[in-house]
Amino acid sequence: MAVIAINQQIGSRGIELGRLVAERLGYRFLERDDIVSEASRVYNVDPKQFLIIDERQPHFWERSNAETERLLSFLRSVLLKHMAADRVVFVGSSGAHLLPECGCGLRVRVVGTFEQRVERVAADEGIGRAAAEKRVRDHDREVRARAQAVIGVDLDDPAFYHLVVNTSMVSLEAFADALKAVAARLDERHAEGFPHLSDASLAAQVRAALLVHPKFGSAQVAVECGDGTVRLTAACLVAPWDDLARKVARQIEGVREVEVSAQQPPMPYRSE
Numbered sequence: 001m002a003v004i005a006i007n008q009q010i011g012s013r014g015i016e017l018g019r020l021v022a023e024r025l026g027y028r029f030l031e032r033d034d035i036v037s038e039a040s041r042v043y044n045v046d047p048k049q050f051l052i053i054d055e056r057q058p059h060f061w062e063r064s065n066a067e068t069e070r071l072l073s074f075l076r077s078v079l080l081k082h083m084a085a086d087r088v089v090f091v092g093s094s095g096a097h098l099l100p101e102c103g104c105g106l107r108v109r110v111v112g113t114f115e116q117r118v119e120r121v122a123a124d125e126g127i128g129r130a131a132a133e134k135r136v137r138d139h140d141r142e143v144r145a146r147a148q149a150v151i152g153v154d155l156d157d158p159a160f161y162h163l164v165v166n167t168s169m170v171s172l173e174a175f176a177d178a179l180k181a182v183a184a185r186l187d188e189r190h191a192e193g194f195p196h197l198s199d200a201s202l203a204a205q206v207r208a209a210l211l212v213h214p215k216f217g218s219a220q221v222a223v224e225c226g227d228g229t230v231r232l233t234a235a236c237l238v239a240p241w242d243d244l245a246r247k248v249a250r251q252i253e254g255v256r257e258v259e260v261s262a263q264q265p266p267m268p269y270r271s272e
Contacts, residue, residue, distance in 0.1 A: 002104055002106060002182075002183040002184075003083045003088055003090075003099065003104060003105040003106070003197065004018075004021060004027070004088070004108060004179065005090045005099040005108070006089065006090065006091040006096065006108045007093065007095060007096040007097075007107070007109050007110065008091060008110040009093075009111050010093070010136055010139045010140070011112060011117030011118065011119075011124075011136060012111055012117055012168075013120065014110035016172055017091075017167065017175055017176060018031075018090070020172055020173070021089050021180065022088075022089040024176055024177075025089070027088055027089050028082075028089070029088075029089050030082060030088060030091070032092035032093065032095060035078050036050045036075070039077070039078045043208065043212055044212075050071055050075065053068070053071055053146065070218065072151070073208045073211055076208075077201075077208035080200055080201035081205060083099065083105070084194075084198045084201035093139075096109070096161065097147065097153045097155075097160070100197065103186075104186055104187075104193035104197060105186075106182060106186060107161045107163075108161060108162065108163045108165065108179065109158065109161045109163070111164065111166050112168040113166075113168040114136065117136050118132045118133050119132075162182075163178075163179075163182070199225040199226055199228070201254075202228065202255055205252045206225070206230050206232075206252050207221070207223045209249070209251065209252060210248055215241070216236075216241075216244075219234060220234055220235075221233070221234040221236070221245070222234060228255060228256035229257040230257070230258045230259070231258075231259045231261070232245050232258065232259070232260045233260075235262065236262075237260050237261065242260040245260055246258045
């Protein structure tokens with residue numbers, strides 16, 4: 001089966017489209033708040049902290065690259081686990097970038113004209129037109145800036161997506177029918193692409209597990225996965241830390257084997 005990840009501009013009705021597609025396909029439907037809520041519970045993080053990933057610019061005391069990567073890893077772990085369970089439609093302001101290129105997933109960008117998005121935001125949030133215009137402009141700017149800073153992706157670049165739809169020009173029902181048809185075609189490649197998505201999910205879960213472990217924390221451990229075999233590489237993975245890393249990785253359901261490599265640090269350069 002297919003996995004559909006929808007990025008929406010504020011006021012573009014992306015959530016409505018996602019719900020409609022999920023209903024027609026019989027898929028599960030998830031929003032950003034669902035993923036944030038689960039990540040907060042699983043990794044014991046205040047939900048508000050996740051706002052710096054894609055909703056707003058961080059304050060100066062939050063500008064830690066390590067902390068941002070940590071929070072992003074938690075979101076990626078939870079989202080990819082759901083995606084690896086298959087048959088899901090996810091909608092968020094910038095969540096499609098977490099879906100890897102796997103052959104069984106569809107990245108969709110939902111946009112709309114500025115005027116119609118302003119009208120929608122004004123109606124949904126019960127604010128005046130001037131406030132709605134500011135809300136749309138600020139949100140567009142903040143979300144785009146965060147995506148570029150955190151993952152190096154321009155959300156407005158159509159080449160990043162498999163499909164870009166303008167809900168101001170065509171009905172939601174027509175787009176829902178189109179997405180249902182595309183999902184049916186992706187099902188034909190499911191056996192080929194799903195193992196890649198499953199491996200990406202396992203790697204994300206292992207990485208998150210290492211980040212929350214008190215003995216590893218923010219240690220720079222490279223995590224890769226292929227055919228259920230997890231490969232861990234880092235300079236710190238010498239005895240007894242290698243066995244501990246194996247134990248942490250093996251706790252993730254679906255991991256078949258764990259390979260650990262203690263990468264040697266570069267030789268210091270001595271000037272003459």
